[in-house]
Amino acid sequence: MTKSLGALLAICLAGLQFLAVFLVVYTSYLTSERALLLHARDLLRDVGINTIEHSKGFLSPAEGAAELAARLAQNRVIASDDPQVLERLLFQQLQIAPQFAGIYFGSEDGNFVMVMRTPEGPGEFRSKIITQRDGKRLVQLIWRDDSFGIVEARVDPEDPYDPRQRPWYKKAKAQLTTIWTDPYIFFTSQQPGITLAAPVISNHEQGFIRGVVGVDIEISMISHFLSRLNIGQHGKALIIHSDGDVIAHPDLNLIKAKNEDGTLRFANIREFEDPIARAAFAPMANDGLLTVTEETPTEFTYEGQKFVATVMPKISDTLPWTIAVYAPEDDFTGVIKQNRSMNIWIAALVAAISGVAGLGLAHLIYKPVHAFAVRSTLIAQGVIDPSDPQPRTYMELERANTTLVREIVARREAEREYGQTFDQSPRGMAQISSSCGAFTRVNASLCRMTGFEPDELIGKPITDMLLSASSDSPPQIDAPFKDFVGNREMRCRRKDGSLFWVAVNSIIVNDADGNPMHAVVTLDDITSSKEAEGQIVQLNRDLSHLARGNTMGQMATGLAHELNQPLTAIAQNADTALLILNQHAQPDDELHEILLEIEKQSLRAGEIIRALRAFIRKDAGDRSVFGFGELLDQSLRLVRAEATEANVTIESEIAPDVPDVEGNRVQIAQVIVNLLRNAIEAIAYAGSNERRVTVRAWPDAALMTVSVKDTGPGISPTINLFAQFETSKPDGMGLGLSICRSIIEANGGALWLEERSEGGEGGAEFRFTLPLHRTA
Template sequence: MKSLGAILALALAGLQLLAVAVVVFSSYFTSERSLLEHARSQLYDVGTNVIQHTKWFMSPARSAAELSTALATNQIVRREDRDHLEGLLFQQLRSAPQFAGAYYGDSDGNFVYVKREGDQQYLTKIVDVESAHRALFIRRSDDFADIGRYVDPTDTYDPRARPWYIEATAYRSSIWTDPYIFFTSQSPGITAATPVVGFKGNVQGVVGVDIEIAELSNFLSNLRIGKTGAALILNRNGDVIAHPNPDLLTTKGEGGTLQFPSITEIDDPIARAAFGDRLGPDGVAVDSPIQSDFELLGERFVSLIMPFGLDDIPWTIVLYAPQVDFTGALKENRAQNTLIAIAVAATTALLGLALANRIHAPVRAFAVRSSLISQGEVDPNEPLPSTYKELENANTALVHEISERRRTETEYREIFERASRGMVRIDSSSGRLKRVNESFAQLLGYSPGDLEGVDFRMLLDPEETEIRAEFSDWIGGQKAFGFEAKVLHRGGETVWISFNGIYVHEGGPDDTYVVATIDDITQARATEETIETLNREIAYFSRQEMMGELATGLAHELNQPLTAITQNVDAAQLTIEKTPNRMNDVRALLGEIDDHAHQAADIIRALRALVRKDENVPSDFGIIELVTQARRLVLPEARQHSVDFVLPKGKEIMVRAVKVQVAQVVVNLLRNAVESLALLDSDARILRVSATREGDHVRVVVEDNGPGIDDALELFTPFETTKRDGMGLGLSISRTLIEANGGKIWHERSGQMTRFCFTLPVRGIGDV
């Protein structure tokens, strides 16, 4: 039993819990979206900051190279004066701590190079291609003091073969080389190079500045993106040139040389996932910022990929951060709010239960009283205790409903018990009789008590196998159904019944049954069988009468081939006796004898098909062959009146019907057409027969150009005829036979032609 009070309390608590949950979760999702948008905005700000820092970090190198180039080009510092050139490069190197070295190489292969070496010390390398010692090395202090020299005559360094010299000469403008690992310091770096162009447009040399970019990795490691986010910098070929963890930036390539790791190979799975599969055959191609979210090992991340946007530095920055860094506190707050909502709902449920119990008390009392009234233990007319007005109205409606239901049940019971027709109630799941009336019990020779609980299928005749098999589907099909079948009387006799049932559903799934009316149709079935037998006899006698009318013509038709056979036999015997060597003539005579014999056989076969006793058994046969045989029977009469026969042509069409009955219909229609044409005052007497397939049926048309039929004549009605000596049964019998074989027959007018049509099912559609 369900308590209305408990339902009210739970509903109240559930609604409150739902309302709080909606508020909590909607606020959570709104806040989460805002925080994630903030996270993406923060990534963009950090990326912009990294780009600005890199620009600030690297621009002095290009400025220094361009300044030195300008001084050399304008001969403020002569290129041939290597001491002054060394001093210029020394000053440039001291101006920016990120510079690793500054140098100048000319078109002849001479080279001046100043680099940092240790703390507060510098090393100058001067290559003079015309000097005997080839390469001079000078150690200098922070104040440019000479603290030691040595020479290396084996040094073969040629600046013109270096990438920075080749690229600057080719582009004739300031260039940045791709980042690489400096051989001496094993640190990542990049070179800014500017060509020195003479007044005649020739390149006289190139000034270069080496800058170590390890400081960029240190800068990235100090960035704060959420709690655990990170940023890294990629070169255009996909190499990672700056990373918060500098230990990941070097790897050994072929020959043991140090090189940068590719973004697809670096030992940072989060960085690889953040960049995705955007590295193509031509390297990194990112023209604008790309924001995306991705998941790795069950954790969600936000990411941003953006190009540097600097003139000729084709670098890309990749930033990522876990979403939980921004939404973690929000999720914790959501869990707390959910617990608070559950506590509030539980408290509200307890209070609501007490309130609902108080409100529900009159309803509970009303339910108890209604149950007692339904069981007949309380008079419904007794006054109702003081209660809600709505319950008073419900009590009035309930009393009226109970009275109406009792009256209906009484009427139904009286009708069921006293009905002159058999009535039964059958369980829809088992097929057993739940209740039967006296009329049905008497029909089978039992008492009602004997039949209750019996499976209805056990009452059916054993021959009713199809109905037994389908009965379960019928009673469970939730719709009306009916059938005619044989059942067994208690004494063993067979009784024909007509069963008409309807499906009834009352309340629960177990309150389903079938109510059926059952009529005894044994006498009606016997009458139908008698009528059917009489119809077959009438049809048979009609064929006999027809054959009597055709006898004279058929005798003449048979006499012709028989006379020809006799004459040909005499001629063959005489030929053999007189001239034994004329065997070809004898063979010709025998062939004519065979043709006439087949002609006589066709007439006899058609005659036999028409006059044999009707067994009412459908079979498969060709309709065109049957029309040809029927023509044989009316051909003498047709020849007498000069009627031109037009028979159906084309492929044979097989039909399913009782052949002798269809033959009788065809012969009757052909004779009617010939008799009608006999009255035509014209030499053009045409009788045409056609057969065509239309879907599942074949359509046969018999038409003639005779005078037609009077419109006042009611065709297919017994005893309606225009013949003086006719009985008027031909068309009536034809309609009965065609309909018994599953077809239709009708008359229609088509221009000057009188047309009778009928249909039959084709073979394979089913038995008639």
């Protein structure tokens, strides 16, 4: 489609303006976004580090307090076996550390003193003292106020508590060092917490402990700390234990989950009710364990929104907690995205204004160009004369107009000369459409050649007239006929349906851009030359066959003469060897049989050569009476090796009492061998699954009928088998069956190919007859 120069100039100007502003905005956005995302990752890392330090600072006093109490009890600074003194000491420690939920001491003899905070009880603090004296167990519960005054006291005889059976006691006793338990939900306060325990070791006996000091610490304060962190607008931080349990989160209620028995536990990250945290960190929990050895920044998408996240390595071996932080990417880049959208709209507005201004400017530039284009078109159509005055335009266009007018005049002259050549040419010429392959222009010579009128050919596809040289199908020609360029000989159909040979020459005419406009085809009638060429080819074939037959006759005569002498020498040498062997006292029977076979076969070969020489001399040869079964056995020996190599089985169905026949024994053997070899080669070439040749013979009146049948592919009906130089083998000469038929006929019989019955087995079956011996 033709484009307007004015509109093109306006669109290009506006487009360049928009593209320039867009590139500036977009590159600025990319650099700002990258910087903000790097800043976001740094912020998330700082949050993780801050949370780690806060957790350490929150838990360190508990470790010091527990170890201090253990050392005091160990060095007997306080009487750990005096419950009242020990209760006061633990009460003071609990007041000093506000993050402690309770502090207690359990001894090896089952005594236990604990002081814990009770914000919902009769007093602010509750003490639990278990003593065992003289086999009696006493459990006292005492509520006290902030000044250690008693608010309420009672005895609980049903309390079965034994500190020695608690996990914190067993673990501290087993490791003989300060230990941390895994976080759990306290039974009384139902708040998340952790227990720190330190053993009290006896000074008198190494490895013997007197008891264990324990501290319960509520870690809900860590969740309150996380809730006060500002991580963008919607970011959050959480703490995940190495077993995947979430032990701290800004929403404290999310970290609790119920067991089947109604007790509370920590929620695992894979079931956590914060879907964004679950999407970010659950994939990192392999086999239920979260093991992060280094700081790991990640990016992920949840419900179409992009997030950034950072996972810190565990705090320590004793506190295998992982700090995980996530935040929406838009919290950091949302402002610049809004700014980017605004800048793009500004760029579009600037481009629109520039386009309108450019359209007016383009009109001023385009007006003289349009006048120049209209004048050139009118000159090309012959409406105005090239010498008419030109409109006012640019200097460059005036020069271009002068050159263009010259080109137009030269082109019109060339078209006139081409038209005369096309119409008056004695050769058939046509222009073919490059899009549909139909005639668009034809000359008179082509019409005379084909018998069509010009209007009958215009619009007719050229493939409706041309036929391939080797078949009656039209040639495969696809537009724009690149595969049809060149010279070729084809057959053409006249209007009356008759065919004649033409030499087709075709070229493609392209425009200045190299695109095909049309094809020019010339056709010459070469029917007479093709007929003369066919006669020459047939004559050359006949001469070649004649020369080949003479050469074969000479070769056969020479070979017969040359082979007769060495065969005679073989027979004489074998006879001499037999004579020498018989003179030994104990001749070797196997060697004697081998020499007899050598003599027999050499004499037989001499008979074949004599028969061949007689056949070449048109001699009928010596006829004799012989047993056909014996001759067949000898012939089968000659082809046995070939059959074995081709994996072909030869079956003989000859009755033992088959009568004798008359004929030239050697010639008949040659026919049998030739038919067997043909059958073996046919099966081998075809690759048949069933590979079998069957030979049968039966008497019929005065003749013996012999059948040689194979399981090969059969004989094509298009081949004249018994004609000279006709063969179905790729390397055959076409003489074997012709000679065989001549031999059988010379011996009073006939040779033919038995036709297959409808629905019969495949393969070929040759039959020939021989006269039976007439008895007096």
